[in-house]
Amino acid sequence: MDINFFGALRLAKTVLPLMRRAGHGRVIFSSSGVGVTGFMNISPYASSKGAIEALAKCLEIENQPYGISFHLFHPPLTNTASTSGLPIPKEFKVDAKKVGLGLAKHIFSKRFVICHSFGQSLQMALTYRHPLFIGRLTTKMTRRAQAASA
Numbered sequence: 001m002d003i004n005f006f007g008a009l010r011l012a013k014t015v016l017p018l019m020r021r022a023g024h025g026r027v028i029f030s031s032s033g034v035g036v037t038g039f040m041n042i043s044p045y046a047s048s049k050g051a052i053e054a055l056a057k058c059l060e061i062e063n064q065p066y067g068i069s070f071h072l073f074h075p076p077l078t079n080t081a082s083t084s085g086l087p088i089p090k091e092f093k094v095d096a097k098k099v100g101l102g103l104a105k106h107i108f109s110k111r112f113v114i115c116h117s118f119g120q121s122l123q124m125a126l127t128y129r130h131p132l133f134i135g136r137l138t139t140k141m142t143r144r145a146q147a148a149s150a
Helices: 002-022 043-066 096-105 118-129 131-149
Strands: 025-030 068-073
Touching (some): 002 025, 002 043, 002 068, 025 043, 043 068
Parallel strands (some): 025 068
């Protein structure tokens, strides 16, 4: 929570006065699908990302009159060192370079949720529409993949 949520909150509190005086600005927070759906064995992380979701929504509403927009980067599960310890098969993870280039390509999108690809955008639309179903499904798929590889 200190890094994922309070770090984002401290950032916003620091830049908002400057952006309000300027009459425009753009802030992008990094979120995660598990902040919407939940997932097994990562409750603290998922909770911090769920808090980011709510923070971004509230700040978007509060700061729209000042010409300031808030957005969420929603990368897919990415094959990085920080995800290597997660109980998720490597084949479920997307190449980090592909994700980074895709997010950079869409960085100026006006959408609230910014994804690296069209496919990821569709997945996130489904995730927001059916969060608990998707959370249970991804957990079930992960458990099944783990059992098959054991």
